[in-house]
Amino acid sequence: MDTSQIQTTNVSTVNNRTGLKSRNKVFKVLRTYPMILVGGLMVFTLLLIAIFAPLIATHNPITQYPTGISDIGAPKGPNSEFIFGADSIGRDVFSRVIYGTRVSLEVGIFASLISLFIGVTLGVVSGYFGKWVDMVIMRITDTMLAFPFLLFVIALVAVLKPSITNVFIAIGVLGWAMMTRIVRGEVLKVKELEYVQSAKALGASNFVIIFKEILPNVVAPVIVMGTLLVGQNIMLEAALSFLGIGIQPPTASWGNMLQDGMNTYQIAPWLIYLPGFALLWATLGFNLLGDGLRDWLDPTVGN
Amino acid sequence: MEKPLLDISNLKVSFKSDGTYLNALSGVNLSIYPGESVALVGESGCGKSVTSLSIMRLLKANAKVEGQISFNGKNLLSLGTKEMRKIRGQDVSMIFQEPMSALNPVIRIGDQIGEPLFLHEKLTKRQIKTRVLELLRLVGIARPEEIYREYIHQLSGGMRQRVMIAMAMACKPKLIIADEPTTALDVTVQAQILDLLRNLQKENNMALLLITHDLGVVSEMCERAAVMYAGKIVEESTVDTLFNDPRHPYTKGLISSIPKLEGERNRLKPIPGNVPSLANMPQGCRFAPRCEFAMEQCIHQEPSYMAINKKTSVGCWLERGNNDDRSTATS
Amino acid sequence: MTEALLQVKNLKKYFPIKKGILQQTVGHVKAVDNVSFTVNKGETIGIVGESGCGKSTTGKTILRLLEPTDGEIIYKNENLASLSASKLKEYRKEMQIVFQDPFSSLNPRYRIGRILERPMEIHNLYTKKERKQKVAEILQKCGMDPSAVNKFPHEFSGGQRQRIGIARALTLNPNLLILDEPVSALDVSIQSQIINLLEDLQDEMDLTYLFISHDLSVVRHISDRILVMYLGQMFEMSETMALFKEPLHPYTRALLSAIPVHNPTEKRERIVLKGDLPSPSNPPGGCVFHTRCPSAMDICKQVKPDWKQAKDGHFVACHLY
Numbered sequence: 044m045d046t047s048q049i050q051t052t053n054v055s056t057v058n059n060r061t062g063l064k065s066r067n068k069v070f071k072v073l074r075t076y077p078m079i080l081v082g083g084l085m086v087f088t089l090l091l092i093a094i095f096a097p098l099i100a101t102h103n104p105i106t107q108y109p110t111g112i113s114d115i116g117a118p119k120g121p122n123s124e125f126i127f128g129a130d131s132i133g134r135d136v137f138s139r140v141i142y143g144t145r146v147s148l149e150v151g152i153f154a155s156l157i158s159l160f161i162g163v164t165l166g167v168v169s170g171y172f173g174k175w176v177d178m179v180i181m182r183i184t185d186t187m188l189a190f191p192f193l194l195f196v197i198a199l200v201a202v203l204k205p206s207i208t209n210v211f212i213a214i215g216v217l218g219w220a221m222m223t224r225i226v227r228g229e230v231l232k233v234k235e236l237e238y239v240q241s242a243k244a245l246g247a248s249n250f251v252i253i254f255k256e257i258l259p260n261v262v263a264p265v266i267v268m269g270t271l272l273v274g275q276n277i278m279l280e281a282a283l284s285f286l287g288i289g290i291q292p293p294t295a296s297w298g299n300m301l302q303d304g305m306n307t308y309q310i311a312p313w314l315i316y317l318p319g320f321a322l323l324w325a326t327l328g329f330n331l332l333g334d335g336l337r338d339w340l341d342p343t344v345g346n
Numbered sequence: 347m348e349k350p351l352l353d354i355s356n357l358k359v360s361f362k363s364d365g366t367y368l369n370a371l372s373g374v375n376l377s378i379y380p381g382e383s384v385a386l387v388g389e390s391g392c393g394k395s396v397t398s399l400s401i402m403r404l405l406k407a408n409a410k411v412e413g414q415i416s417f418n419g420k421n422l423l424s425l426g427t428k429e430m431r432k433i434r435g436q437d438v439s440m441i442f443q444e445p446m447s448a449l450n451p452v453i454r455i456g457d458q459i460g461e462p463l464f465l466h467e468k469l470t471k472r473q474i475k476t477r478v479l480e481l482l483r484l485v486g487i488a489r490p491e492e493i494y495r496e497y498i499h500q501l502s503g504g505m506r507q508r509v510m511i512a513m514a515m516a517c518k519p520k521l522i523i524a525d526e527p528t529t530a531l532d533v534t535v536q537a538q539i540l541d542l543l544r545n546l547q548k549e550n551n552m553a554l555l556l557i558t559h560d561l562g563v564v565s566e567m568c569e570r571a572a573v574m575y576a577g578k579i580v581e582e583s584t585v586d587t588l589f590n591d592p593r594h595p596y597t598k599g600l601i602s603s604i605p606k607l608e609g610e611r612n613r614l615k616p617i618p619g620n621v622p623s624l625a626n627m628p629q630g631c632r633f634a635p636r637c638e639f640a641m642e643q644c645i646h647q648e649p650s651y652m653a654i655n656k657k658t659s660v661g662c663w664l665e666r667g668n669n670d671d672r673s674t675a676t677s
Numbered sequence: 678m679t680e681a682l683l684q685v686k687n688l689k690k691y692f693p694i695k696k697g698i699l700q701q702t703v704g705h706v707k708a709v710d711n712v713s714f715t716v717n718k719g720e721t722i723g724i725v726g727e728s729g730c731g732k733s734t735t736g737k738t739i740l741r742l743l744e745p746t747d748g749e750i751i752y753k754n755e756n757l758a759s760l761s762a763s764k765l766k767e768y769r770k771e772m773q774i775v776f777q778d779p780f781s782s783l784n785p786r787y788r789i790g791r792i793l794e795r796p797m798e799i800h801n802l803y804t805k806k807e808r809k810q811k812v813a814e815i816l817q818k819c820g821m822d823p824s825a826v827n828k829f830p831h832e833f834s835g836g837q838r839q840r841i842g843i844a845r846a847l848t849l850n851p852n853l854l855i856l857d858e859p860v861s862a863l864d865v866s867i868q869s870q871i872i873n874l875l876e877d878l879q880d881e882m883d884l885t886y887l888f889i890s891h892d893l894s895v896v897r898h899i900s901d902r903i904l905v906m907y908l909g910q911m912f913e914m915s916e917t918m919a920l921f922k923e924p925l926h927p928y929t930r931a932l933l934s935a936i937p938v939h940n941p942t943e944k945r946e947r948i949v950l951k952g953d954l955p956s957p958s959n960p961p962g963g964c965v966f967h968t969r970c971p972s973a974m975d976i977c978k979q980v981k982p983d984w985k986q987a988k989d990g991h992f993v994a995c996h997l998y
Binding site: 389390502504505532533534535536537538540541559560561562563565566589599600601603604605606607611613614615616617618620621 | 728834836837864866868869870873891894895897898921931932935936939947949950953
């Protein structure tokens, strides 16, 4: 027994270095998974833009500037005053895209949090308790996945009246099905593991087992799925606003700006360049980040 | 004496990980003669499976292999992919521990066993079927016609291993490498499979390289055995001598740490400590930190592996003095 | 006089076989069928058998990690099989389990300190400081350095993790430890370290063991009495040395003769069983072993043999006796 103690101390001297290494570890992860770095930076710029929107924006996003419209009533293209041009009623496109970032992130993130909360709760309950509870929840999930999602959201937003809050509530409340499935799968896997069995043998209650033994081990897939969901929800909000049932003018959103631009893109194409690019940037950023996190956290996927 | 069928000399394998190379094998020497059964024994991580995979050239791309493996006079390590493919399955075939992952679940058993015949012997469909049925009967499968059409998941563990043996036997190889063939099986089934393997080997005069951690299996199956520790062979001898007169402290430790099936129940005498990791190999003799006979010399200098008599070779400083037969010694 | 610690009476655990969209029960797998035995204080009972014989299920059902289908588990004059969850919690302190796989038995997200304090937390025992002290003590007892508390499970080798698993089972000072294949996943040189540790702990802490394993040499080494199981049923139970010296049941004989002998000079006669284990969902009638038994008689196909005492303290279920 003595010798094995010596062995343990040997191991501990080796592992003491980990404290020193923790900063290096971050760099190593970023180097091995460049998608996390790229996606992360893209998402980070969006967050900065959303937070500092009033400082970045050159104009008030909802003021209609007479100087933005030409003499014949057409929107002015990019010039020294409006660097990305003005829209059909004289608002500054650049500032509207900057403020639109706030709307997109708000809807994307909050809707995802709602889906995440519902999805994790149902997934854990379904996976852990099994039997008829599982049966009921999974059949509801199947039904949700079978419905045309966009139509469902449109119907709900129409009932709730369009507003930023209602849009993210509608998207969030309806978008949990995939999350439920993923969490349930993870729980089914983890709950059979012996450390969960041994917690049960020690007399731990279901509550303790779920929160202390199971949940910490499903966090990784939830983070990955949550990140991907944000990108997806930003796209969805844009689609709703584009269809005119999402964020209502004059509030700026990338979707309603694209809609606005669609009518006049032949004479004023600058109206769709920047919001389109912003949308691409945001969804690409969140997807890269999500995929990168998955590669890092889940060694069974990819290499 | 005749020429060895397989001659591994100074085999070194390292794996690239995080930019550095970790040595999984550091100089393995082993010869197998035609018709002989040799065991490679050791604990997990000692490199016994890496040795078998390097013979078959089945190591992953991040492995660096040095040394020589000559089979029937050909150096396997310098063969082209095509020539190597000819050897695999035809001259050398392999039996794995887990038939469920080594056999394809969506191909019928008959077609799967027939595959090496199709690849190497260019037989017609009908000839292949007759041969496959023969093979199934050979490995003791009672209703070969039915099994021929079934899938691997429909069989029990023991039956699966029989199918795998039938496949390995298909082209009458000169050497069979069996990597822990019975580890996943229950004792009574293990006894059946070992019996089968031994009879087939004797009847067909094949050489067998058996890789295992179970000393019991070694003593039942093999004539000679090599004990591996941390990427090196530390002792090699005939099985009788190895069990009755083990020389290396590691071999002694292994034998004395297993509970006996006969006689008094005495307290076990374990080998202290743990197996060193590849990244943290001790200098000098790799077993020295766990060895009760370790001397000053053992910590600093690695002992050379040498023959101490006609039967036994060992890599230990203690054996330097007791060289039974100096004339055969090489260092 | 020996004092009974645990009595298992006619324990049954059936798993339903479900089929179809509506998941109707079409049959049962009798994983544990009518198992009864008594565990005396301070002894080690070994349960052996091949995979699917129900030995692990027996262990888990005794702890009610699986709900028993029928039968009694008598501990301190209380039938654990019918206790409510809240009452059962009190008894859980006194019976613990150590699992086979040292890699999945420790939660990878927590440091060893947390893992070992958790049992005391669950039962609201001791103050924080006392818990830490207790953890250090128990680690030392299990041959680990107390500095292990700050590390995560992945930083340890299999043998060390198994020591930690044993330490966790001991934090609540149990009387009975169910050891479910505790050394099967370990290398031989580490196996013997753990076996010696278990023997030391038994003496030191006055423990009773139920040692479940498929490895007959390990069971022979550690057990006082051995129970042999096959397809969920008890085949033979006896004092260890008597069982190895003179196995009565044809299955036990075959099992013992199948173990590869470690000494090549000593060749024994081997009884090789025909065929495979029958499907547990559809076991043969009469004696479940008759399809593979070398000495099967006509009666074995029809009548299930009774559990009877063939010799002093040597029980067997076979028509030969």
